Amino acid sequence: xxxxxxxxxxxxxxxxxxxxxxxxxxxxxxxxxxxxxxxxxxxxxxxxxxxxxxxxxxxxxxxxxxxxxxxxxxxxxxxxxxxxxxxxxxxxxxxxxxxxxxxxxxxxxxxxxxxxxxxxxxxxxxxxxxxxxxxxxxxxxxxxxxxxxxxxxxxxxxxxxxxxxxxxxxxxxxxxxxxxxxxxxxxxxxxxxxxxxxxxxxxxxxxxxxxxxxxxxxxxxxxxxxxxxxxxxxxxxxxxxxxxxxxxxxxxxxxxxxxxxxxxxxxxxxxxxxxxxxxxxxx
Numbered sequence: 001x002x003x004x005x006x007x008x009x010x011x012x013x014x015x016x017x018x019x020x021x022x023x024x025x026x027x028x029x030x031x032x033x034x035x036x037x038x039x040x041x042x043x044x045x046x047x048x049x050x051x052x053x054x055x056x057x058x059x060x061x062x063x064x065x066x067x068x069x070x071x072x073x074x075x076x077x078x079x080x081x082x083x084x085x086x087x088x089x090x091x092x093x094x095x096x097x098x099x100x101x102x103x104x105x106x107x108x109x110x111x112x113x114x115x116x117x118x119x120x121x122x123x124x125x126x127x128x129x130x131x132x133x134x135x136x137x138x139x140x141x142x143x144x145x146x147x148x149x150x151x152x153x154x155x156x157x158x159x160x161x162x163x164x165x166x167x168x169x170x171x172x173x174x175x176x177x178x179x180x181x182x183x184x185x186x187x188x189x190x191x192x193x194x195x196x197x198x199x200x201x202x203x204x205x206x207x208x209x210x211x212x213x214x215x216x217x218x219x220x221x222x223x224x225x226x227x228x229x230x231x232x233x234x235x236x237x238x239x240x241x242x243x244x245x246x247x248x249x250x251x252x253x254x255x256x257x258x259x260x261x262x263x264x265x266x267x268x269x270x271x272x273x274x275x276x277x278x279x280x281x282x283x
Contacts, residue, residue, distance in 0.1 A: 005055070006045050007023075007044070008045055009026045010043075011026070011041050012039070012040045019047070020046065031061070041249075043250075060108075093185075106229075117191035139203040140165040140202065141163060141164060141165065141202045141206075142162070142164075142206045142207075143162055143163075143197060143205055143207045144163070144207075144208055144209065144256055144258060145158070145161075145186070145190040145192070145209040145259050146160075146186065146209060146259035146260045147177070147182055147184070147188060147189045147211070147263050148182070148260070148263040148266070148267050149182045149184075149267075150267055152182050153180055154180075155178070155267050156177035156181070156188075157175065157185060157263045157264060157265065157266020157269065158174065158175040158186075158192050158263055158266050159173065159174050159262025159263030159265065160192045160196065160259060161173070162196065162202075164194060170279070171196065171278065171280065172201070172278040173192055173193060173262060173275065173278075174269065174275070174276050175189075175269070175274065176267075176268075176269030176270065176271055176274045177266065182211075183214070183229065184211055184228065184232065185263065186209065186211035186214045187214055187233070187235075188232075188253070189209065189236055190207065190218070190236055191239065194236065194239040194240065195239060195259060198242055200223075203243060204245045204246075206247045206248075206249075208249050208250070209248075209250065209256060209259065210253045210260075212250045217229065217233045218236050
């Protein structure tokens, strides 16, 4: 897997596909519509020379691209991963985001649209960017997961947050893990969230966490190296297969603050395996 500096982001909204080469550009573009359930975000690594040349040949030479979905060619972006996106939760991040927004509003950012009448030919991108019908939103959710270990290994906790498709909070979950490593706690967090989502009847799920190891192993992109990780990964995969649609994406720690808070609360639960749930769903 390439370094994060080589990452790029593909965004689809309706018939428009945008390609962004930095997280700051992505954040700026999505800030005004972060809770729009029709937006889908995907992450790739190492935008190819051919893709750059293709975009440039259509006059798209800036860091921000906007292209009609019908103009996307086969294998243009290579392998993509689903990447749910939300703004940071902490007050510090919100302040930083506001300052960044003010700065960006003063800049002249070019965005060029390319019209095309042909149908989408890119099978990989087409599969990733299918937007569920509106009727499926009621059974769709976003899962944020995290784990914490005081000592690594040490007293550990798992945390998960379930949100509705529009990003609003629904459930907060935390679990006592006992003495464990950070990686074990992270896995317990995603397993905790997946089990509860199934229990509540969700059929479509988008998962995000700041553990790259968990995200890559669950997708089958990285191998597990220990028996413990293999067993936990197997459980997570068995759970994901019970959903009609499943996406998982690694995000930076700043975008996982609420799940992190629940994991740290889980550390203080006295009984291993004890689970606490808070329901924030508005009646």
